[in-house]
Amino acid sequence: MLTYSYKARNTATGEQVKGMIEADSEGAAARLINEQGLNPTEIKLNAAGFGLAGLLKNRVKARDRVLFSRQLSTLINAGLPLLQALRSVNDQTTSKALKVILNQVTSSLEAGGTLSDALAKHPKVFNQVYISMIAAGETSGTLDKSLDRLAIQQEKDADLVAKVRGAMVYPVIVMFVMLAVVSFMLVKVLPQVSSIYSGFDGVELPLLTRVLISISDFIIGYWWVVLIVVILMAFFGTRYARTGPGKEVVDKVKMKVPPVGPLFMKMYMARFSRTGSTLVASGVPLLQMLSITAEAVNNVHIARAITVASNKVRGGKSLADSIKGDPNFLPLVPNMLKIGEQSGSMEQMLAKAADYYEKEVDNQVATISSIIEPVMMVMLGVVAFIIVAAVLLPIYGLAGNSQFTG
Numbered sequence: 001m002l003t004y005s006y007k008a009r010n011t012a013t014g015e016q017v018k019g020m021i022e023a024d025s026e027g028a029a030a031r032l033i034n035e036q037g038l039n040p041t042e043i044k045l046n047a048a049g050f051g052l053a054g055l056l057k058n059r060v061k062a063r064d065r066v067l068f069s070r071q072l073s074t075l076i077n078a079g080l081p082l083l084q085a086l087r088s089v090n091d092q093t094t095s096k097a098l099k100v101i102l103n104q105v106t107s108s109l110e111a112g113g114t115l116s117d118a119l120a121k122h123p124k125v126f127n128q129v130y131i132s133m134i135a136a137g138e139t140s141g142t143l144d145k146s147l148d149r150l151a152i153q154q155e156k157d158a159d160l161v162a163k164v165r166g167a168m169v170y171p172v173i174v175m176f177v178m179l180a181v182v183s184f185m186l187v188k189v190l191p192q193v194s195s196i197y198s199g200f201d202g203v204e205l206p207l208l209t210r211v212l213i214s215i216s217d218f219i220i221g222y223w224w225v226v227l228i229v230v231i232l233m234a235f236f237g238t239r240y241a242r243t244g245p246g247k248e249v250v251d252k253v254k255m256k257v258p259p260v261g262p263l264f265m266k267m268y269m270a271r272f273s274r275t276g277s278t279l280v281a282s283g284v285p286l287l288q289m290l291s292i293t294a295e296a297v298n299n300v301h302i303a304r305a306i307t308v309a310s311n312k313v314r315g316g317k318s319l320a321d322s323i324k325g326d327p328n329f330l331p332l333v334p335n336m337l338k339i340g341e342q343s344g345s346m347e348q349m350l351a352k353a354a355d356y357y358e359k360e361v362d363n364q365v366a367t368i369s370s371i372i373e374p375v376m377m378v379m380l381g382v383v384a385f386i387i388v389a390a391v392l393l394p395i396y397g398l399a400g401n402s403q404f405t406g
Contacts, residue, residue: 004029008038026107060125062158064095066151068102073147082143083109101125114138128292129153129275136282146282153278156354157271160361164267167365168260174376178383183219185387190216193391206393208386244300251299255328259371263364264299269330270357272297272306277350287314302328332356 004026008017017038023029026043033040068089075085083106090102101122108118116135119126126134130150137146194213197205205213219226240246254264275296279289287310294306309322320338323329333353340349 005044006033006040007042008033008040011037011039026104027110060095060098060101062154064093064098065125066154066158068093068098069147069151069154073144073151076147077144082115098125115143127296129279129296132284132288132292133279133282136279136284140283142282149278149281153274156274156358160267160270160358163361163365164263167263167368170369171372171376174380178380181380182383182387186212186216186219189387189391191220193394197394206390209390209394212387212390248300251301255299255301259368263361263368265330266357266360266364268297268299268302269333270354270361272302272329273333273336273350273354273357277347277354280347280350286319290319305329330357 004023005020006018006029008019009015010017021029021032023032029043030040033043071089071092072085075088076082080088086102086106086109090099090106093099093102104121105115105118108121109115114135116131116138119134120131133146133150134143137143190213193209194216197209241250255261255268272293275293276289279292280286284292290306290310290313294303294310297303297306305323305326305328309319309326312322313319318338318341320334320341323337324334336349336353337346340346343349
């Protein structure tokens with residue numbers, strides 16, 4: 001049961017009334033309010049009525065969305081009416097956040113709306129690709145097939161993203177370990193070295209040792225400044241990355257900087273091909289497919305290139321010729337598109353391109369893992385050498401000093 005807050009007017013006295021009521025859906029809440037002799041003017045889902053799920057109602061996990069798509073596809077294919085199928089899926093789901101959304105979707109359908117319009121009210125859960133495919137399925141009477149294609153597309157996209165993230169985990173962990181080791185040496189070890197050598201008058205420490213001791217003294221004396229600077233850099237860096245210019249820089253780095261550049265490019269090509277194949281298979285018009293795919297790729301430079309290609313297609317040029325030679329696309333994509341356009345099998349050719357690039361992502365992840373490990377080991381070795389040198393160089397310098405030998 002969900003909790004709703006409402007405003008209503010008493011039909012007998014005309015008095016404005018506020019209250020809360022528990023019901024399975026917004027429609028059920030309206031019926032219960034009417035039974036009390038009240039005419040509801042506003043009904044809102046109360047977040048406090050379902051705890052944390054209220055805060056996370058737009059944060060449905062990918063696997064829950066995939067399971068929802070598959071279950072709904074199976075039930076519709078079995079001949080169940082849409083509303084009954086939705087209620088059945090709602091009963092089976094274990095996600096409280098998804099339950100809240102499905103209750104709202106059911107209420108919208110009961111009021112005479114379409115499934116695509118009802119899902120479109122939750123853009124953080126159901127993106128434009130999802131909505132367009134549902135709308136195409138409703139129009140063509142193949143909603144079950146559209147849902148099944150969506151489940152496959154979401155599974156492959158989630159798997160692709162997981163592989164790319166997995167490739168980034170190892171270097172991030174090593175960097176954190178490196179920072180922790182360096183911080184420990186600067187804060188705990190070097191101050192002791194400094195106190196030992198301070199007893200030798202007239203002896204100048206090597207430059208490397210003096211620099212690291214100065215850094216150590218600053219961190220110990222002004223740690224709060226360092227902490228504030230790090231927090232501010234992280235905060236403003238994150239905010240800048242979300243702005244237009246910032247996202248352009250981040251996306252360009254993803255595409256060009258080795259060794260992650262080739263990996264991200266192949267991921268973008270796989271996402272473009274898979275999304276395009278899924279939309280074409282569902283009967284979405286080509287220009288609409290390009291518009292949706294530009295958003296789904298999640299890279300401003302490739303999205304801009306898709307928009308330019310879309311304008312060329314609108315002018316009568318083929319899609320393959322529109323993107324051929326564009327540096328934002330790898331060569332296989334226009335080649336496969338050309339074959340698909342000539343043979344009338346664009347859906348299959350895009351799917352083959354997606355399969356190819358998904359396998360290439362696997363290979364690239366393995367390559368990056370094999371490259372990053374020795375590189376990180378070398379970096380750790382260099383850092384360790386610098387710190388050890390800063391500690392030992394003064395000893396060799398003092399070895400010939402009379403104060404030390406005497």
